[in-house]
Amino acid sequence: MALPTDKGEFEAASRRELLKLLPLAALGAFAVAKFQEPLLKKGLAFSDWMSDKCFRSHHLAPTFKASDLTPLDKFYVNTFDVDDPEVDLDRWSLAVSGEVQKPGTYNLAAIKALPKFAQNTRHICVEGWDVIGRFGGARLADFLAMVGADPHARFITVECADSYYESVDMATALHPQSLMCYEMYDQPLTRKHGAPLRLRMPTKIGYKQAKYLTTLTVTNVLSKVGYWEDQGYSEFYSI
Amino acid sequence: MKTKTIRIEDEKSGTTTAVYEHPYIVRLCHWANTISLFVLIGSGLQIFRAFPSFGSKVPQTNLIDWPRSLAIGGWLGGALQWHLTFMWIYLATGVMYLGYQLFSGHYRQVLFTHRDFAGVRPMVRRYFFFGPKPQQREAYNALQKQAYTTVVILGVLSVLTGFAIWKPVQLSGLAWVMGGFHWARLWHFLIMIAIALFILGHLVMVALHGWQNFVSMLTGWKKDPEYLSE
Numbered sequence: 001m002a003l004p005t006d007k008g009e010f011e012a013a014s015r016r017e018l019l020k021l022l023p024l025a026a027l028g029a030f031a032v033a034k035f036q037e038p039l040l041k042k043g044l045a046f047s048d049w050m051s052d053k054c055f056r057s058h059h060l061a062p063t064f065k066a067s068d069l070t071p072l073d074k075f076y077v078n079t080f081d082v083d084d085p086e087v088d089l090d091r092w093s094l095a096v097s098g099e100v101q102k103p104g105t106y107n108l109a110a111i112k113a114l115p116k117f118a119q120n121t122r123h124i125c126v127e128g129w130d131v132i133g134r135f136g137g138a139r140l141a142d143f144l145a146m147v148g149a150d151p152h153a154r155f156i157t158v159e160c161a162d163s164y165y166e167s168v169d170m171a172t173a174l175h176p177q178s179l180m181c182y183e184m185y186d187q188p189l190t191r192k193h194g195a196p197l198r199l200r201m202p203t204k205i206g207y208k209q210a211k212y213l214t215t216l217t218v219t220n221v222l223s224k225v226g227y228w229e230d231q232g233y234s235e236f237y238s239i
Numbered sequence: 240m241k242t243k244t245i246r247i248e249d250e251k252s253g254t255t256t257a258v259y260e261h262p263y264i265v266r267l268c269h270w271a272n273t274i275s276l277f278v279l280i281g282s283g284l285q286i287f288r289a290f291p292s293f294g295s296k297v298p299q300t301n302l303i304d305w306p307r308s309l310a311i312g313g314w315l316g317g318a319l320q321w322h323l324t325f326m327w328i329y330l331a332t333g334v335m336y337l338g339y340q341l342f343s344g345h346y347r348q349v350l351f352t353h354r355d356f357a358g359v360r361p362m363v364r365r366y367f368f369f370g371p372k373p374q375q376r377e378a379y380n381a382l383q384k385q386a387y388t389t390v391v392i393l394g395v396l397s398v399l400t401g402f403a404i405w406k407p408v409q410l411s412g413l414a415w416v417m418g419g420f421h422w423a424r425l426w427h428f429l430i431m432i433a434i435a436l437f438i439l440g441h442l443v444m445v446a447l448h449g450w451q452n453f454v455s456m457l458t459g460w461k462k463d464p465e466y467l468s469e
Contacts, residue, residue, distance in 0.1 A: 007249040010257065014458040020263055021457065024270050027328075030278075040317075043324020054409065061408040062415075074297040122420065124407065127289035127315065129296035130420060203408050232316040234323070239408045 048236040055238050057171045061202035064120040070131040072185050077192050078125065078206065080227060084191040085162035085212050092196050098157075098218035101148025108196050111180055114138035114146065118186065119177060121202035123209065124239055126228070135200040136183035141174045149218045157219060158199065161212035166226040168201065168208060169236065177202050180213075205237040244467065260378055260461045262345060268336040269456055272394075275329040276438070278321055280431060281311030285318030293425050326401060333394055348378050351388040355381040375466040390437045393430055400427035 004010040029035040077083065093105040118136035144156070151174065157167040172178060181200035182189050189195040194211025201208060207228045229235045243259035261269075284305050291301045312318025340346035358381030364370030366382065373380070379387065399413065403423035407414040417423040445453055455461035 003243060003245050004247065005245070007247055007252075007255075010245075010247050010460070014454075014460055017263070017266075017458040017460070021266060021270060024267065024274070027271070027274050040320040040324055043327065044320045046327060047323040051406075051409075056409055059409065059411075062411050070295075074295070076296040122407070124420070125290075125296075126319070128286065128404075128424065129290045129292070129299075131296065228316070232320065234319065239406055 044232075044234060048234055051234075051236045051238050052169065055169075055171055055203075055236075057175060061121050061177055064122070064132050066120065066134075068132050069120055069134055069185070072133075075131050075133055075184075075193075076125075076129065079162070079192075079211075080164060081162045085160075087161045087191070087195065087212055089196050092214075094197065094213055095215040096147050096217070097215070099150040099153040099220065100144075100218050103147070106147070108182065110146075111138050111143060111197065112182065114142045117179060118183065119179075119202070121177065121200075123202075123206055125206040126233065126237070134185045135179055135181045136186065137179040137181035137197075137200065139176065140178040140180055140199070140201075141176065143180055144173060144218070147218075153218045154220045155218075155222055157217045157222065158210050158213050159215040160210050161214050164210055164212075164227050165224065166199070166208055166210040167222050167224075167229075168199070168204070172201055172203055172238065175201065175203055203238050205234070205239050207233065208237060255462055256464075256467050257460045257462045258378070258464050258467065259459050260348075260455050260464070261459045262339070262343065263459065264335065264339040264343075265345065266456055266459060268332050268339075271328065271332045272336075275325050275332060276434065278311060278325040279329060280435065281309075282318040282321035282325070283431060285310035285312040286315060286322060287428070289315045293428075294421060326398075330398055333398065337391070349384055349387045351381070351384040355384050357381075359385065377466055378464070386437065386440070390434065393434050393437070397427065397430045397434065400430060403427075 004013045030039055093107045094111070095105050097103045115138065116136060117139060118134060120132060120134045122130050122132050124130040140156075144151070149156075151170065154170055155167050156170070156173050157165065159165045168178075178201040179199070181194075181198050182196060184190070184193055189198060194213075197213045198211040199209050199213065207226070224230055225235045226233075245257050245259075247255045247257060249255065285307070287303075288305055288307065288310060290296070290299075291303050291305065292299050293302070294300075307313070310318065312321045340349075358373065361370065361373040362380050362382040365372055400417060400423050402410055403414040403417050404420065404427055407420045407423065414420055414423050417426055451462045
């Protein structure tokens, strides 16, 4: 840079230096109503893309001692609609469809016949609170193998008795700690915690842990992502 | 480090000296950061509204009922969109700033080192106890260096604690270093408060130091700096 020597040159140089900050005005687009929503969607999508790329499919979530568990009566119950959608537990079965070799309905006994795993893991809500709970059930990966799911499919989607719905990427579904959970604290799942079957994936945020499952579909295309995601929350939300 | 100092001759106002104190990248990062911090603190407070507490959910102690009108995003999902968008801008700005400072050597103007210890006491007396004004020989005095060095460290910590509460499983080691998820969330909040306090003090000093000082963060050039006249 040629250094200014008189007042005129100095003022011109100062103006030039000031104008070099103009690119920052581009951030002003965030203040324009028309651009704000698409820009924020892009930002959230970028965060999701990064989360997906950085997902460590073999990294285990921390597990906790029994003494660290949140007592079951203090385990906060979050529902979007009703605490108990009154599932008929005796006649319940899970309808499986999509990219699977053995579609059909699977009852709880079929799921309980798979090896059982129990783990004490942290459940974190998007609101910022968390509880440490004990969850037991079959590995989602084992269930997907049993029904002959295409492991190269991109997603599994679930629907729930309370009209909630969710989707999970295949890498997370195949994670060794991702469970089809039918027990909490070594007791059968209670109605308000999602009886008879819920998802429990310690690598995902709370709203992904769908309760009262009724259907499971293996698919490559998502027509909708999830109840909260479709209102503007993160689609991938690994934790 | 070589600073660009010039003399400007003018018939009316006589001779003026000017120093090119703030390089372009530093100014760009300063104002990008101003915007990012505004958005991140505002949206962070909206996120905090969803669970304005630390520790257990049951029983929940609400620490503060922060007004929605003083937060950004309107609702939790909206605030998360703002936060998860501007954190990347904040991070990119920080990387650009630190990279520039390191490779240009410009950090020597502002980094607090052992040589600055001696200058702390006289400046504390000056600022807080109306003591005599110590002679200033460089762009930043010891307390300014201390403040600007601390806030850069706070900036780095704000990113690290943020990642620890966003990805406490993927980055379980990082969350562990911070004392676990609960502590990481508390640290993130406390660091935000420390940065907010810095901004408050910074604004007071900017107001006290006058227009030429403010203009220097826009154009880079500071006219007649004190440390040259003495």
